[in-house]
Amino acid sequence: MSTTDERLADLLDRAVERDMAATSQLISALEGRRVGSGAVLEALHRAGGNAHVVGVTGAPGSGKSTLVSVLARELRDRGLTVAIVAVDPSSAISGGAILGDRIRMQDHALDPGIFVRSMSSRGSLGGVSAATVDAVGVLDAAGWDVVVVETVGVGQAEVEIMRIAQTVVVVSVPGLGDDVQAIKAGLMEIADLHVVNKADRPDAGKTVAELLSMLTLAGPPGPGGWPVPVLSTSAADSSGVPKLADTLAEHRAWMAGSGEGERRERAMAAARIHSIAKDLVLARLADPSATPLVERVVAAVAARRLDPHAAARALVDNEPITDLQLEKSA
Amino acid sequence: MREQLTAVEAGPIRVLMAKAGLDGHDRGVKVVARALRDAGMEVVYTGLHRTPQEIVATAIQEDVDVVGISLLSGAHMTLFPQVIDLLKEAGVFERFILIGGGVMPDEDVDALLAMGVAAILGQDTPPDDAAVLVRGLVAKRGARV
Ligand SMILES: Nc1nc2c(ncn2[C@@H]2O[C@H](COP(=O)(O)OP(=O)(O)OP(=O)(O)O)[C@@H](O)[C@H]2O)c(=O)[nH]1
Ligand SMILES: [Mg+2]
Numbered sequence: 001m002s003t004t005d006e007r008l009a010d011l012l013d014r015a016v017e018r019d020m021a022a023t024s025q026l027i028s029a030l031e032g033r034r035v036g037s038g039a040v041l042e043a044l045h046r047a048g049g050n051a052h053v054v055g056v057t058g059a060p061g062s063g064k065s066t067l068v069s070v071l072a073r074e075l076r077d078r079g080l081t082v083a084i085v086a087v088d089p090s091s092a093i094s095g096g097a098i099l100g101d102r103i104r105m106q107d108h109a110l111d112p113g114i115f116v117r118s119m120s121s122r123g124s125l126g127g128v129s130a131a132t133v134d135a136v137g138v139l140d141a142a143g144w145d146v147v148v149v150e151t152v153g154v155g156q157a158e159v160e161i162m163r164i165a166q167t168v169v170v171v172s173v174p175g176l177g178d179d180v181q182a183i184k185a186g187l188m189e190i191a192d193l194h195v196v197n198k199a200d201r202p203d204a205g206k207t208v209a210e211l212l213s214m215l216t217l218a219g220p221p222g223p224g225g226w227p228v229p230v231l232s233t234s235a236a237d238s239s240g241v242p243k244l245a246d247t248l249a250e251h252r253a254w255m256a257g258s259g260e261g262e263r264r265e266r267a268m269a270a271a272r273i274h275s276i277a278k279d280l281v282l283a284r285l286a287d288p289s290a291t292p293l294v295e296r297v298v299a300a301v302a303a304r305r306l307d308p309h310a311a312a313r314a315l316v317d318n319e320p321i322t323d324l325q326l327e328k329s330a
Numbered sequence: 331m332r333e334q335l336t337a338v339e340a341g342p343i344r345v346l347m348a349k350a351g352l353d354g355h356d357r358g359v360k361v362v363a364r365a366l367r368d369a370g371m372e373v374v375y376t377g378l379h380r381t382p383q384e385i386v387a388t389a390i391q392e393d394v395d396v397v398g399i400s401l402l403s404g405a406h407m408t409l410f411p412q413v414i415d416l417l418k419e420a421g422v423f424e425r426f427i428l429i430g431g432g433v434m435p436d437e438d439v440d441a442l443l444a445m446g447v448a449a450i451l452g453q454d455t456p457p458d459d460a461a462v463l464v465r466g467l468v469a470k471r472g473a474r475v
Contacts, residue, residue, distance in 0.1 A: 021422055024393040028474075031341050095342060096367035102388065103377040109384040115391055118374050120342070131341070 008040040015142040016047065018081075020115060023142050027117060030134040047141035049265075051083075052252050054146060055165030057153040057187070062171045063197040064150050065104035066235035072105070072114055074238075074245045075146055083115040083144035085135050087151045090120035097121075101150060115144065121151070130279075133272065136164050146248075153187060163271050166261065167192045167251045169244075172211070174203040188214060191228055192251050199232035199240060208232055226254050281316055290315070296326050343371045343468050344394040348380040351403035358453065359400050362431070365457030366464060382412040389417070389426055395468050400431035402453075410442050425474065427467050431455075 008029055014022030056064050065086065072082040086101035097120035108114040117139075122129040132149065139147045149165060170191040194215075196207045211230045221227050229247055233240035255261035285294060297314060300306040306314075306325045313319040347363050349356045356378055363373045374392050376384070389397045401409060410430060417423040423446070430442060431451045439450045448467050451460055 020387075021390045021393075021420060024391050025425075028393045090372075091367060094368045094370045096370045097342075097372050098363050098367050099372060099374045102374060106377060106380070106384065109387045116388075117391060117393075118372075120372050122341070 005039055009043070012040060012043055012047075012141070015138065018112070018143065020112070023115065023138060024117065026142075027135045027138050030138065031119075031131040044137055044141045047143075048137055049140065051136075051140040051144055051147045052248070053136055053140065053164055053166050054148045054248060055168045056148060056150045056171060057168065058171030058195075058197075059173070060152050062153075062173045063235045064152075064171050065101040067171060067195070067197050067233060067241075068148050068150055069105045069107065070233075070235050070238050070241050071244060072108060072148070074241050076111065076113055078245065080145040081113040081115075081143075083139040083142075083147045084117070085132060085139070085147065085149045086116065086118045087121055087129075087132055087149065088118065089152055090122055095122070115139065130275065133164055163268055166255055166264065167248055169193055169195055169248075171195050171197050172207060173198045174201045174207045188218065192226065193228060193247055194230040195240075195244060196230065196232040197235055200234040200236055204232050224258055226251065226258070226260070285315055297321075300326050341372075343396070343464065344374065344392065345371055345396040345398055345464060346374045346376070346385070346389050346392055346394040347398045347400070348376050348385045348388070349378045349400050350380050350382070350385065350409055351401035351405055352379065353402050354378060355402065356400075359431070362398075362400075362451075362457050362460050365461050369458075369461035369465065371461070371464065382409060382416055385413055386416040386420065390420060390422060394426065395471075395474070396427045396429060396464055398429045398431060402432050404434070406430060406432060406434050406442065407438055410447055411445060414445055414447075427464075427471060429464070429467075 008026065011022045011026040011029065015026050056068055058064055068084055068086075072084065075082050084105065086099065086105075088097055088099045088101060090097040099118035099120060102116055102118055105114075105116050108116065117135055119129075119131055119135065122131060132151075136147055136149060153170065168190050170187045170193075172194065174196060194211050196204050196211070198204070208230050215228055215230070231240055231244055231247060233244055235241075255264070284290060294315065297306065297311045300321075301308050301311045306321060310319070310321060310325075314321045345366055347359055347366075349359050359375070363375055366373045374388070374394060376388055380388075385397065385399060397413075399409070399413065410428075413428070414423065417426065428447045429449050429451065430447050431453075433453050434442075434450070442450060449463060451463070
């Protein structure tokens with residue numbers, strides 16, 4: 001074992017004892033580096049699979065962080081530990097980000113049963129980057145009962161959240177006709193449950209009714225299916241939150257009993273393998289030892305002696321290419 | 331086996347910005363936060379009136395590179411030692427670069443630097459300079475494992 005592996009193994013040992021510093025350092029160590037060294041990643045993956053991973057998404061400012069904070073309190077009262085991964089968009093220009101979700105969660109700063117990690121979407125579309133997936137993996141392995149991932153909903157892209165969440169909660173607010181339109185666009189099919197937050201505001205009932213009628217249009221669930229509920233909450237005064245916690249637990253039980261849980265696990269596994277494999281291939285091409293060949297192949301494609309498909313097959317599959325194609329002007 | 335988990339692909343610099351003390355002004359902190367973001371950093375902002383305990387717990391969970399604490403109320407000589415003690419108690423003092431912001435006399439600045447605070451920014455420090463300073467301090471520290 002290398003020293004890095006030893007350090008990671010030590011962090012994992014401590015993380016499963018709910019050592020916050022170790023958990024957090026392990027997340028940092030894995031962040032953005034999925035092509036990691038074997039032993040610890042294997043241990044990490046084996047240890048996981050026990051947490052209830054809940055995705056919370058919805059329009060900016062719909063009250064997701066406030067709601068997650070109140071939900072965390074409710075789950076704590078039910079004896080569960082809660083880890084929260086709060087993802088904010090990163091600036092397209094600088095790549096930097098201001099991560100402000102924590103402002104709404106400060107009440108929990110000193111609770112050893114609540115862990116909060118903020119991260120930026122690091123340019124990934126649906127706000128769920130490789131780093132998010134890895135962080136959820138660490139928290140799951142470390143034994144947190146519920147892992148909540150908050151991402152900003154911006155249309156189609158939230159489909160990404162399906163990759164890590166067992167239960168997807170879509171948050172909307174009353175009085176935004178456009179909001180319902182946005183939901184129609186991308187979120188309808190990923191919502192396991194809808195929450196109309198800020199129900200203390202007028203028109204909440206109307207938004208609930210709109211969502212219900214859209215769900216009716218989509219048709220009833222098949223036999224043994226999950227009828228997507230529409231709940232209303234007020235994160236401001238916690239009303240509706242116990243019902244939300246109940247419904248999350250019901251959905252989890254349904255997932256386990258219906259086979260849908262297993263189906264999603266497989267889909268998530270496939271998606272992860274796919275993206276890691278892609279990274280592996282790209283890393284191989286970026287490896288300095290591959291550079292001379294890459295450069296020659298690039299020159300050959302640019303000079304139209306070689307087509308880009310053959311070039312890619314040559315680099316990835318070692319498909320032979322003739323010297324003639326490669327060398328001429330090199 | 332290849333050592334790919336070392337410093338190969340260090341992510342963005344992460345900075346916690348906390349506003350301690352009783353005063354209700356965080357405009358200055360927000361201006362600096364934006365400058366750091368525009369310099370490509372991830373800035374965790376926690377809001378007003380944070381206690382030393384909250385700051386340390388947050389720094390640990392967020393595992394930031396830099397902990398920036400701003401306070402205008404003159405309590406720096408009690409607050410910073412408390413933060414430092416709590417970090418040491420948790421065994422993570424070495425892991426973080428501590429930066430203070432606010433107005434204080436030179437002898438206090440010297441005392442804080444002697445305690446292990448890496449830098450103190452005065453109120454009139456241009457925000458872009460703060461970004462350069464943070465980048466420099468993180469570079470000097472090198473990669474963290
Ligand atoms: N009236 C009312 N206000 C709420 C409720 N929930 C949240 N808010 C307020 O809505 C604003 C936004 O809340 P956040 O929790 O930050 O919303 P968010 O969806 O996490 O925002 P982003 O992460 O920026 O997308 C804050 O001012 C909250 O106080 C609610 O149930 N009722
Ligand atoms: Mg939020």
